[in-house]
Amino acid sequence: MKEFNLPLFMKVKPDALKELKDNLDLYFPDVIGKRILILTTDGLLQMLEKKVTLMLSQLKDYEVVTVESSSYDYAVSIAKKISMEGVRMIIGFGGGTALDTAKYAAFVANVPYIAIPTALSNDGVCSPVSVLFSKGxxxxSFTSKTPDGLLIDTDIVLKSPRLLQEAGVGDVISNYTALYDWELDCKYNHGQPNDFAYMLSERAVNALLYSNIKSFTSPEGVKMLAQSLVLGGLAMQIAGSSRPCSGSDHLFCHALDELFDHGLPHGIVVGIGTIGAAWLQKRDYRMLLEFLKEYGIDINPKHRGITEVMFVRAWLFAREVRKERYTVLNNMEMMPKRMREDMFKELYALMCRI
Structure with missing residues (x-):
């Protein structure tokens, strides 16, 4: 029987940071007064000085470390520091760089991990995976620790760049196409289904698609987005893989990352990949477009700086990124390359008319 490490608490509200001590006292009494390591990124402490002061005032013995690089080697060095210096808990305060480093270090060192995200740009806030730079x-992607608790202060998130929240929405809607690809894997490639993980992932995307709140500029909108991202992360934890939230949509994103220096947030590229994947799956991509339009999210690849050459090359290469991952792209393996190129050019032209 599988065992799952799920968060003990999740607070999404204004001034959520005020509740740090109360939750530590309630769920981690053994950590009270013990050494805690806080990982953050350069400039964030100054930018959010009042919130940081509030957070630190609730702790006794702590050390703040600025993450030097989002790399595997650096995360391992933090894990060594935790083990050698008697650190009893790690808190990640920031975006993907701080959180991915913190949760991998916590996984290796086997200590509790609390996530305090300052933006909601992807489901990494609660996923059991860290994306870190390694060789070359x-x-x-490295197996990591799901947070033991989350504090999402809507005051902080609402001050983060809008582009990051748009990316968070893009990451959530990819569940729509990822679940379809997972079904294909189970049907044609002996993939292993998990009904509960499927339900959580589906619930995550439907909560956004069919919500009356079509905005993330209010505490209510932030809470809705946060809950969807967390549900996606939990779905991956239960499935034991990223299949509930990652299919051909993410393969396109990873391919573009490998081939080009584009500078776009992960979720924006995934959102573009999701529209493309839905079209390839012959499903209702127009419904997704209407949804994104209601949010004011521009998914036109040309507007985002992705040229036709970049777009076509990424889709052609996507299948090679993770050959073991069965998706709708496998259905095109027998097509001549020229035919696939023409198809992706047609898709690019379609998306540029959006």
């Missing part, structure tokens, strides 16, 4: 300066 390429990113790799």
């Amino acid at each position: 300066n390429r990113t790799h």
Whole structure:
């Protein structure tokens, strides 16, 4: 029987940071007064000085460390520091760089991990995966620790760049196409289904698609987005893989990352990949477009700086990123390359008319 490590608490509200001590006292009494390591990124402490002061005032013995690089080697060095210096808990305060480093270090050192995200740009806030730079300066996904608790202060999130929240929405809607690809894997490639993980992932995307709140500029909108991202992360934890939230949509994103320096947030590229994947799956991509339009999210690849050459090359290469992952792209393996190129050019032209 599988065992799952799920969060003990999740607070999404204004001034959520005020509740740090109360939750530590309630769920981690053994950590009270013990050494805690806080990982963050450069400039964030100054930018959010009042919130940081509030957080630190609730702790006794702590050390703040600025993450030097989002790399595997650096995360391992933090894990060594935790083990050698008697650190009893790690808190990640920031975006993907701080959180991915913190949760991998917590996984290796086997200590509790609390996530305090300052933006909601992807489901990494609660996923059991860290994306870190490794050999050849390429990113790799590493099994990590799901947060033991989350504090999401809506005051902080609402001050983060809008582009990051748009990316969070893009990451959530990819569940729509990822679940379809997972079904294909189970049907044609002996993939292993998990009904509960499927339900959580579906619930995550439907909560956004069919909500009356079509905005993330209010505490209510932030809470809705946070809950969807967390549900996606929990779905991956239960499935034991990223299949509930990652299919051909993410393969397109990873391919674009490997081939080009585009500078776009993960969720924006995934959102573009999701529209493309839905079209390839012959499903209702227009419904997704209407949803994104209601949010004011521009998914036109040309507007995002992705040229036709970049778009076509990424889709052609996507199948090679993770050959073991069965998706709708496998259905095109027998097509001549020229035919696939023409198809992806047609898709690019379609998406540029959006």
